[in-house]
Structures are given as C-alpha cells and as structure tokens.
Amino acid sequence: xxxxxxxxxxxxxxxxxxxxxxxxxxxxxxxxxxxxxxxxxxxxxxxxxxxxxxxxxxxxxxxxxxxxxxxxxxxxxxxxxxxxxxxxxxxxxxxxxxxxxxxxxxxxxxxxxxxxxxxxxxxxxxxxxxxxxxxxxxxxxxxxxxxxxxxxxxxxxxxxxxxxxxxxxxxxxxxxxxxxxxxxxxxxxxxxxxxxxxxxxxxxxxxxxxxxxxxxxxxxxxxxxxxxxxxxxxxxxxxxxxxxxxxxxxxxxxxxxxxxxxxxxxxxxxxxxxxxxxxxxxxxxxxxxxxxxxxxxxxxxxxxxxxxxxxxxxxxxxxxxxxxxxxxxxxxxxxxxxxxxxxxxxxxxxxxxxxxxxxxxxxxxxxxxxxxxxxxxxxxxxxxxxxxxxxxxxxxxxxxxxxxx
Amino acid sequence: xxxxxxxxxxxxxxxxxxxxxxxxxxxxxxxxxxxxxxxxxxxxxxxxxxxxxxxxxxxxxxxxxxxxxxxxxxxxxxxxxxxxxxxxxxxxxxxxxxxxxxxxxxxxxxxxxxxxxxxxxxxxxxxxxxxxxxxxxxxxxxxxxxxxxxxxxxxxxxxxxxxxxxxxxxxxxxxxxxxxxxxxxxxxxxxxxxxxxxxxxxxxxxxxxxxxxxxxxxxxxxxxxxxxxxxxxxxxxxxxxxxxxxxxxxxxxxxxxxx
Ligand SMILES: Nc1ncnc2c1ncn2[C@@H]1O[C@H](COP(=O)(O)OP(=O)(O)O)[C@@H](O)[C@H]1O
Ligand SMILES: [Mg+2]
Numbered sequence: 001x002x003x004x005x006x007x008x009x010x011x012x013x014x015x016x017x018x019x020x021x022x023x024x025x026x027x028x029x030x031x032x033x034x035x036x037x038x039x040x041x042x043x044x045x046x047x048x049x050x051x052x053x054x055x056x057x058x059x060x061x062x063x064x065x066x067x068x069x070x071x072x073x074x075x076x077x078x079x080x081x082x083x084x085x086x087x088x089x090x091x092x093x094x095x096x097x098x099x100x101x102x103x104x105x106x107x108x109x110x111x112x113x114x115x116x117x118x119x120x121x122x123x124x125x126x127x128x129x130x131x132x133x134x135x136x137x138x139x140x141x142x143x144x145x146x147x148x149x150x151x152x153x154x155x156x157x158x159x160x161x162x163x164x165x166x167x168x169x170x171x172x173x174x175x176x177x178x179x180x181x182x183x184x185x186x187x188x189x190x191x192x193x194x195x196x197x198x199x200x201x202x203x204x205x206x207x208x209x210x211x212x213x214x215x216x217x218x219x220x221x222x223x224x225x226x227x228x229x230x231x232x233x234x235x236x237x238x239x240x241x242x243x244x245x246x247x248x249x250x251x252x253x254x255x256x257x258x259x260x261x262x263x264x265x266x267x268x269x270x271x272x273x274x275x276x277x278x279x280x281x282x283x284x285x286x287x288x289x290x291x292x293x294x295x296x297x298x299x300x301x302x303x304x305x306x307x308x309x310x311x312x313x314x315x316x317x318x319x320x321x322x323x324x325x326x327x328x329x330x331x332x333x334x335x336x337x338x339x340x341x342x343x344x345x346x347x348x349x350x351x352x353x354x355x356x357x358x359x360x361x362x363x364x365x366x367x368x369x370x371x372x373x374x375x376x377x378x379x380x381x382x383x384x385x386x387x388x389x390x391x392x393x394x395x396x397x398x399x400x401x402x403x404x405x
Numbered sequence: 406x407x408x409x410x411x412x413x414x415x416x417x418x419x420x421x422x423x424x425x426x427x428x429x430x431x432x433x434x435x436x437x438x439x440x441x442x443x444x445x446x447x448x449x450x451x452x453x454x455x456x457x458x459x460x461x462x463x464x465x466x467x468x469x470x471x472x473x474x475x476x477x478x479x480x481x482x483x484x485x486x487x488x489x490x491x492x493x494x495x496x497x498x499x500x501x502x503x504x505x506x507x508x509x510x511x512x513x514x515x516x517x518x519x520x521x522x523x524x525x526x527x528x529x530x531x532x533x534x535x536x537x538x539x540x541x542x543x544x545x546x547x548x549x550x551x552x553x554x555x556x557x558x559x560x561x562x563x564x565x566x567x568x569x570x571x572x573x574x575x576x577x578x579x580x581x582x583x584x585x586x587x588x589x590x591x592x593x594x595x596x597x598x599x600x601x602x603x604x605x606x607x608x609x610x611x612x613x614x615x616x617x618x619x620x621x622x623x624x625x626x627x628x629x630x631x632x633x634x635x636x637x638x639x640x641x642x643x644x645x646x647x648x649x650x651x652x653x654x655x656x657x658x659x660x661x662x663x664x
Contacts, residue, residue, distance in 0.1 A: 305511035305570075308472055309525035309577060310501040319524065323515050403514055403557035 056373075065368040066378050067132040072362060073379075076198015076353045082190065085182045086201060087139055091146060092175055092182075096168065098147040102154020103164045111155055112148075120144060176212065179205070194272040198353035200382065206276050206354065207341045213280035214340065215333075218287025223317070225292055236288070243285035248343055252278045256350045275347050283340045290336055294329030295321065327401050334394035338387045355379060421449045424485055424581050424612045425471055431479035432466060440466050441477065442636040448581070451610045455623040455644070458633035459659060464616045467633065468583045471614065472496075472503040485580050501529060504574030508586040510566040512558035512573070518545065519554040522573045530577065537576070544572040548602050564595025568602055575606075582606070584615040618663055624648060632656045 019027070029039040066073070075086055105111055112120070127133045127140040158164040183201065185191040197205070224236030243251070255278030260268045269277070298321050306316040326333070348357030359379045362368060368375075425448040432441040440463045448454050456464050469475040470482055473489050473496040482489045484499050513521050522541035526532045532540075545551045548568040550561075558566050567587055574582060584603065588596040600622050607613055607626045617623065623630050623644050630647040632640045632655065640653045648664075651657050 299509075299511075301507060301509050301511040302513065304474055305505075305507065305513070307474060307496075308500055308503070308505040309573070310497055310529040311525060312497055315528055319528065320513055324513075327515065401515070404559035 061374050062371060063131060063374055065362060065371050065374060067135070069362045069368075070132045070136075072199060073355065073358050074199045075201045076358055077196045078192065078198065078201070079196065082192060085185075085189065089179050089182045090143060092178060094143045094146040095150050096171055096175055098150025098152075099154035099157070099171075100168050101147070102151040102156070103158035103168055105151070106155045106158030106164075111151055120148065176208070194270050197272060199358045200355045202272070202347075202352060203341075203344050203355040204386075206272065206279060206344050206347060206352075209276045210279040210283060210340050210344070211337050213276065214283035214287055217280060217284035219291050219322075221284055221288035222291035222295060225288065226295060240285045240288050243282060244289075246282075248279075248282050249346055249349060251282050252346060252350050254278070271350075271352065275350060275352055279340060279343065279347075282343075283336060286336050286339070287333060290329045290332035291325060293332065294325035294327075297328045298324045327398075330394055330398050330401075334390055338390050341387060341390070342383065355382065423447050423483075424450050424452075425614070426483045427467075427470070427480070428482075429480035430467070430470060430477050430482060432470065432475065432477040440636055441470075443480065444633070444636070444638055445480075446631065446638065446641075448612060448614055450612055452628045453607045453613045453615065453626050455627040455630045456614065456616045456633055457618060457623070457630060457659065457663075458639075459662075462633045463636045464633050465585050468585060468614055468616060469505075471581075471583055472500050472505055474505070497529075501577060502580045504577060504579035504582040506567070506570050506574055506582065506584045506587045508590050510558070510563070510570045510590070512566055512570055514558050517555050517557055518550060518561070518569050521558065521569060522576045525573070526576050541572070541576055544575055545569070548572045549598070562595060563591045564598045567591065567595075567599045571599075571602055571606075581612040581614065584613065584617065586616050586618075588617065588619060620648065620664065632659060634659070 030036040071078075071080060071083075075083070078086065102111065124141055124144050127137045127144075133140060154164075154168075161167070181187060181189065183192070183197065183205065184194070221236050221240055224232050225240065227233045227236070252275060255274045256271065259274050259277065263269070302320055302324065303316055306320045311319070344354050345356040347354045348360065353361065356379060359375050363372060363375055425446070427444060427446045429443045429445055430441050431439070431443050433439050444463075444467055446454070446467075456468065458464050466475055470477050470489070471484060485502050487495060487499055487502075489495070489499055512518075513524070516524065519538065519541055522544060523534070523537040526537040526540065527534060530537075542551065542554065545554050548571060550565055550568055550572065553561055553565060553569075558569065561569065571582075571587075587603070588599050591599065596619070600619060603613070603615070603622070604626055615622075615627075627644045630642060630644050631638050632647075632653070634655050640647065640651065640656045642652065646652075647656070648660065651660060
C-alpha cells in the first residue's frame with residue numbers, strides 16, 4: 001500500500017521513543033553546561049513561584065467569598081426559588097452532551113478511555129471537596145452520572161439508528177429554545193426579566209447566542225466578498241472593513257444607545273438581545289475573514305472538477321467548496337469563538353452583570369474588601385476551562401475530519 | 406478488465422455522426438492574450454482524437470472550451486448538437502454529457518472514493534443512492550479500485566486516484582470524455598495502469614479527446630492525431646502518418662523533441 005503521508009524513512013522506531021526518563025532528561029535538559037544552567041534557573045524560578053502560589057492558596061487565601069457568593073457568580077440575581085429551572089437546563093445539556101458523546105464514539109471499542117474516566121472521577125471528587133460546590137454536590141454528581149449513562153444510551157442508539165447524528169444536532173438546536181424558555185419563563189413559567197439574568201448563566205447564554213448568530217453571518221459575508229456581483233462584493237467588503245476598524249466596546253455602546261433609536265417604542269429589543277446583536281455583528285466580520293482564507297485555500301481544480309460533473313454553483317459550494325474551506329478554517333474559527341467568549345466580559349461595561357461583572361460587584365461589597373486575588377483566580381479558572389474545552393474540541397474535530405491517512 | 410462503461414453509454418462506432426464540432430474558435434484571456442486563433446476540429450462518435458503540442462500552445466484551453474470550463478469569444482462549438490453559447494448559458498446541460506479527467510486528478514479529498522463517484526449521479530442525475538452506488542461499485546471494479554472504495558483519495562497512489570477520477574466521470578454516463586494530460590503528474594510506474602483503462606475505454610467505443618504526449622498510446626489507440634502550436638492547429642493526420650511521415654515542419658520539430 002502506498003500512502004503519501006508517512007513521514008519517517010528509518011525502519012526502526014524513531015529516536016527517543018523508548019528511552020528512560022533519566023536518559024531523556026540528560027538529552028533534553030542537560031545536554032551541555034549552558035542548557036543545564038538554563039534548566040536549573042527555570043526550574044528554580046518555577047519551583048519558587050509554584051511554592052508561593054500553593055502556600056498562598058492553602059494558608060493566606062480566604063476562599064470563603066466564593067462559596068458565600070456562588071449563587072451570584074453562577075446566575076446573578078436570579079430568584080433562588082427558581083434555581084430549579086437552571087438545574088433542569090443543566091440536566092438537559094448533560095443529557096445531550098452524553099448522547100452526543102455516545103453517538104460520536106459509537107464505533108470505538110471503549111466508550112470511555114482511562115483518561116476520561118480519570119477525568120470524570122477527578123471532577124466528581126472536586127465537586128465534593130471544593131467548598132463552593134459541596135452544597136450542590138447532591139445535584140452535580142447526578143449530572144455527571146447523567147452524562148455517563150446518556151453516553152452509553154447514545155452509543156446504543158447511534159449503532160442502531162443511521163440518522164442519530166442529524167437527530168442529535170436537531171436536539172441541540174431545539175435545546176437553545178428550551179433554554180430560552182427555562183431561563184426567561186413564559187408558557188406557564190414565571191417570567192424572569194433579563195435584569196435578573198447574570199453571572200455564568202448570562203455569560204454562557206450571550207456567548208452561545210453570539211457564536212450561533214455570527215457563524216452563519218460570517219459565512220454569508222465571506223461568500224459575499226467573493227461574489228461575482230460587484231454590489232454584493234462591495235457591500236460585504238465595506239461591512240467587514242468598517243466593523244474591523246471599530247473597537248467592540250464602541251459597538252456595544254452603539255448597540256445599547258443606537259438600536260433603540262431606530263426602532264419604535266414597543267419593538268425595542270431587550271438589553272441582552274442588543275448586546276448579543278452587537279457581539280455577533282462584531283464577531284461575524286472577523287469570522288468572515290477566517291472563512292474567506294479557508295475558501296481561498298481550496299484549489300481551483302475542485303470547483304472545475306465539480307463543474308465538469310454538471311454540478312451547479314450552489315451545489316458546488318455546499319457539497320465541495322464549503323466543507324473543505326470550513327475544515328481548513330476550523331482552528332481560526334474556533335479561535336474567534338474563544339475570543340468572542342472572552343469578549344463577553346465587556347458586557348459588564350454596558351451594565352450587564354455577566355460573570356466578570358458579578359465578580360466585581362461581589363468585590364465591591366465591604367465584607368470582601370481586597371480579596372481580588374481569590375476572586376480573579378477563580379474567575380480565570382472558569383474562563384480557562386471553557387476556552388480550553390473549545391480548543392480541545394477543535395483539535396478533536398480536526399483529527400476526525402483528517403482524511404489523509 | 407473487460408468492459409468499463411455502463412450499458413446506457415454503449416456507442417455505435419460505425420456511423421460518422423459528429424459529437425463535437427468546433428468552428429473557428431477564438432479566445433482571448435482577460436489580459437488580452439489571444440490564446441486560440443481560430444481553431445476548428447470535428448470529433449465523430451466513437452473516435453479517439455489525440456491532441457499534441459508544445460507547452461503553452463493552448464491545448465488545455467481548447468479542450469476546456471468543450472465543456473464550457475473556458476468561455477470563448479468567436480466561432481462556435483456544438484457538443485452533441487447543443488451549441489455552447491459565448492455567455493455559457495446552457496452549460497449544465499452540456500457538462501452532464503461531457504466527462505473530463507484532469508492532470509491533477511482533482512478528486513474531492515473530503516469524500517470517500519465511493520462518494521466521489523456517486524456524488525454527481527445522485528445530485529445531478531437524481532438517481533437513488535442505491536442505484537448510484539451499484540453503478541459506482543461496478544465502475545470501480547472495472548478500473549481495479551473496488552477494494553479501496555471506502556478509503557479517502559489521500560490514502561491512494563496517484564495512479565489509483567486517476568483511475569478513480571476516470572470512474573467518477575464515467576458514472577455520469579457521458580457521451581464524450583476529455584483527458585487533459587492524465588498521466589503527466591504520475592510516477593512512471595503508474596502511467597501504464599491509467600493508460601490501460603483509457604485503452605479499454607477506447608476499444609469499447611467511447612468518444613475521446615486526449616491531450617497527451619504518450620506516443621505509444623497515440624499510435625495504438627488514436628484515430629487521428631492533431632498538433633497544436635501557438636493557438637492554431639498545425640497538422641491533423643492519422644497516427645501512422647503523423648509519427649512516420651509528418652507533413653508540417655513544426656510537427657517534425659515537435660516530434661524530434663519528444664521522441
Ligand atoms: N487565465 C489565464 N490568463 C492569461 N493567460 C493564460 C491563462 N491561462 C493560460 N494562459 C496562457 O495561455 C497559454 C495556453 O495555456 P494552456 O491552454 O494551458 O496551454 P497548454 O495546455 O498547451 O500547455 C499559455 O501561454 C498560458 O500562459
Ligand atoms: Mg495543459
């Protein structure tokens with residue numbers, strides 16, 4: 001068999017594949033005196049910093065402000081007798097996540113690798129040990145169980161049902177509106193004004209809405225910029241260049257102040273909706289450029305081959321060009337999604353109490369004066385977890401779509 | 406390998422009904438370069454025409470006008486009785502009837518071999534998936550790629566990829582096949598397997614226009630060989646005469662360079 005991608009020429013194992021840790025350290029860390037010196041300096045600096053961080057975290061730090069305010073941080077001023085709605089939503093998300101996992105891994109011999117099992121165990125243990133989550137561990141642990149059980153169910157369904165993939169995508173789509181209903185109320189549930197949405201729930205809601213809106217918009221703009229109609233091309237280019245020249249903060253303020261000016265009294269969108277619109281319009285311009293780079297990377301021969309088979313332009317675009325362009329652009333697109341997620345922190349400036357804003361208002365409480373380090377470390381970890389998950393997902397997706405070996 | 410085409414594309418080689426009629430075709434590229442300077446060629450049903458000529462002489466451009474991948478400005482081209490208008494209005498109808506094989510294969514890398522072959526029959530001919538797959542598997546078997554049907558193009562050798570590309574075109578049951586240097590991007594040891602497929606196809610009576618510099622193939626398979634140089638057809642002859650007794654000085658010069 002001939003493959004085009006096998007990289008190594010030697011017949012044996014590549015160098016360094018099977019050497020012990022001591023030999024490895026000697027080769028990579030202590031190869032000469034300069035290298036050894038560098039290793040020693042870096043190790044001592046890192047060791048010192050790590051030691052200070054650990055002694056601070058376990059001796060000096062006063063973590064109490066996190067468990068005391070966990071409700072505010074997670075869901076803002078959302079009425080606590082309605083928390084069950086957010087828990088229900090989490091249950092829905094865990095169900096879908098588990099099902100998706102099972103369907104994606106339906107053909108793998110093992111549903112959970114030892115690494116994933118270990119990860120689940122660590123997360124569960126953390127929920128029990130960490131003071132902020134311990135009171136909720138009676139809910140959080142079942143959530144973990146839901147993911148695991150649903151993954152198992154998803155695998156069974158995925159093996160039986162050919163359309164399981166499409167079905168789960170549809171369910172995710174529907175779940176967005178279920179989330180909207182659960183959080184906001186209506187249709188039998190008590191209505192909860194967006195003024196009371198806050199914390200992580202608001203952050204996730206705006207970020208997911210922004211991603212879901214900006215992606216198709218960015219794709220349309222990218223296609224518009226390559227259109228053969230000059231007017232379309234010109235408009236798309238103008239939009240992209242205009243938006244990319246304006247800072248997001250300015251756009252957010254304009255969204256809050258200007259969108260209401262254009263619309264009659266009754267039809268004015270809610271503050272959260274306005275923020276989501278501004279965020280999406282901003283992000284779409286950058287996404288458009290990422291998608292355009294992907295489109296440009298698809299060789300012309302692909303279009304010619306499709307055309308020579310009799311495929312018309314829309315079919316060529318949707319079946320041949322876009323799938324390849326988007327695949328090429330995955331890292332850049334996910335990078336933009338990560339930016340968008342982090343940009344939700346700017347919503348605090350226009351008065352929306354998302355996660356970071358909530359943290360700051362907790363810090364403004366005299367009871368927790370000066371506890372910046374604890375709060376920002378905690379918030380930083382939360383942001384990191386979500387961003388890293390996206391980054392990990394993007395890499396897995398790339399691996400899954402890699403068809404060269 | 407016995408028979409490559411599917412039943413619907415069986416062709417009667419005896420009649421001399423024209424499939425492609427190109428008359429005085431002239432083309433300018435956007436930069437003003439006059440690439441085709443009045444080229445005429447008629448290809449009859451069941452005929453194999455080999456186009457030769459130095460690099461840059463306009464061979465690719467010429468055969469790409471036959472399936473409207475390139476527009477042209479003057480003259481006329483009729484394919485199977487349908488006129489290719491200068492503004493490329495009726496292109497999809499023509500492209501369904503004309504298969505094309507490219508130098509760089511141009512397989513769709515994100516689709517499996519089988520999906521590559523079934524894509525157009527399903528989406529353009531509107532065949533049910535089962536029928537498209539059955540026909541595709543038969544074609545893949547006949548070009549010797551059956552075992553690789555569920556692999557991706559990137560996992561195949563160049564010769565295998567080009568054979569898949571031929572099967573992909575044949576799946577649309579075209580009336581005529583265009584080949585643009587199908588073996589030029591291949592390692593020498595893979596040229597044969599592709600030429601074998603083309604040879605079988607020709608023997609079954611497929612109408613073919615091949616740009617190629619494979620002299621052995623041209624001698625054995627071609628009904629006519631034409632030489633293109635500087636955007637005009639310089640000589641049009643039987644392979645025997647073309648290689649053994651060329652009439653034009655430019656043909657002699659060209660042959661002395663490639664033989
Ligand atoms: N898009 C284009 N714009 C301008 N000139 C082109 C373009 N494509 C090809 N040419 C020129 O047209 C000539 C003929 O090209 P081509 O048909 O590819 O020749 P051949 O296939 O015989 O090598 C070459 O000189 C090439 O540089
Ligand atoms: Mg060429």
